Amino acid sequence: ETGVTQTPRHLVMGMTNKKSLKCEQHLGHNAMYWYKQSAKKPLELMFVYNFKEQTENNSVPSRFSPECPNSSHLFLHLHTLQPEDSALYLCASSHSQGAGGRDTQYFGPGTRLTVL
Amino acid sequence: QQQVKQSPQSLIVQKGGISIINCAYENTAFDYFPWYQQFPGKGPALLIAIRPDVSEKKEGRFTISFNKSAKQFSLHIMDSQPGDSATYFCAASYSNYQLIWGAGTKLIIKP
Numbered sequence: 001e002t003g004v005t006q007t008p009r010h011l012v013m014g015m016t017n018k019k020s021l022k023c024e025q026h027l028g029h030n031a032m033y034w035y036k037q038s039a040k041k042p043l044e045l046m047f048v049y050n051f052k053e054q055t056e057n058n059s060v061p062s063r064f065s066p067e068c069p070n071s072s073h074l075f076l077h078l079h080t081l082q083p084e085d086s087a088l089y090l091c092a093s094s095h096s097q098g099a100g101g102r103d104t105q106y107f108g109p110g111t112r113l114t115v116l
Numbered sequence: 117q118q119q120v121k122q123s124p125q126s127l128i129v130q131k132g133g134i135s136i137i138n139c140a141y142e143n144t145a146f147d148y149f150p151w152y153q154q155f156p157g158k159g160p161a162l163l164i165a166i167r168p169d170v171s172e173k174k175e176g177r178f179t180i181s182f183n184k185s186a187k188q189f190s191l192h193i194m195d196s197q198p199g200d201s202a203t204y205f206c207a208a209s210y211s212n213y214q215l216i217w218g219a220g221t222k223l224i225i226k227p
């Protein structure tokens with residue numbers, strides 16, 4: 001498979017559940033990102049990893065916990081979420097973070113999360 | 117100061133017409149302005165980007181117009197086709213700062 005893949009594509013969870021989202025990139029990139037996409041809102045950058053090190057955490061609640069075991073894989077661990085956390089969660093990768101937004105980001109198809 | 121304001125929120129254009137989406141920003145430090153295109157069920161993908169040293173950039177039917185003094189930039193889609201129906205996001209960044217995104221425009225091209 002090529003590009004950026006995300007699993008699962010859809011996830012329904014209760015507020016007391018613990019689940020994880022997985023992202024894998026096959027592009028040889030060194031930076032990986034988690035975004036939250038809600039309808040009619042700008043994409044919200046959540047976390048950035050560059051060479052496996054977390055470089056940005058945009059004041060994301062602790063109920064979201066990222067993990068980047070290597071440059072190709074990124075996880076988002078979820079626990080005790082709220083209904084307002086329902087959204088499309090997008091993973092992206094880029095060559096590196098050094099060029100900021102000027103480094104083209106390649107997105108996965110996203111995980112549609114519904115919190116009941 | 118870090119916002120990028122995008123309009124309209126949604127747009128319906130007849131096939132063959134011109135689609136125009138506008139974005140405005142405040143931070144004069146921004147020096148890179150990309151547009152991303154997102155089809156249903158897919159993630160956004162870079163469509164075209166411009167730097168402020170040029171006023172226009174064209175790639176096929178897609179053109180970015182940039183007005184530095186007005187702090188505005190826009191995407192024009194000429195001869196719009198049903199396959200162009202998607203959500204379009206403008207964004208901006210500077211130095212090694214991350215992208216600041218607009219809220220998106222849902223474009224529908226009517227056959």
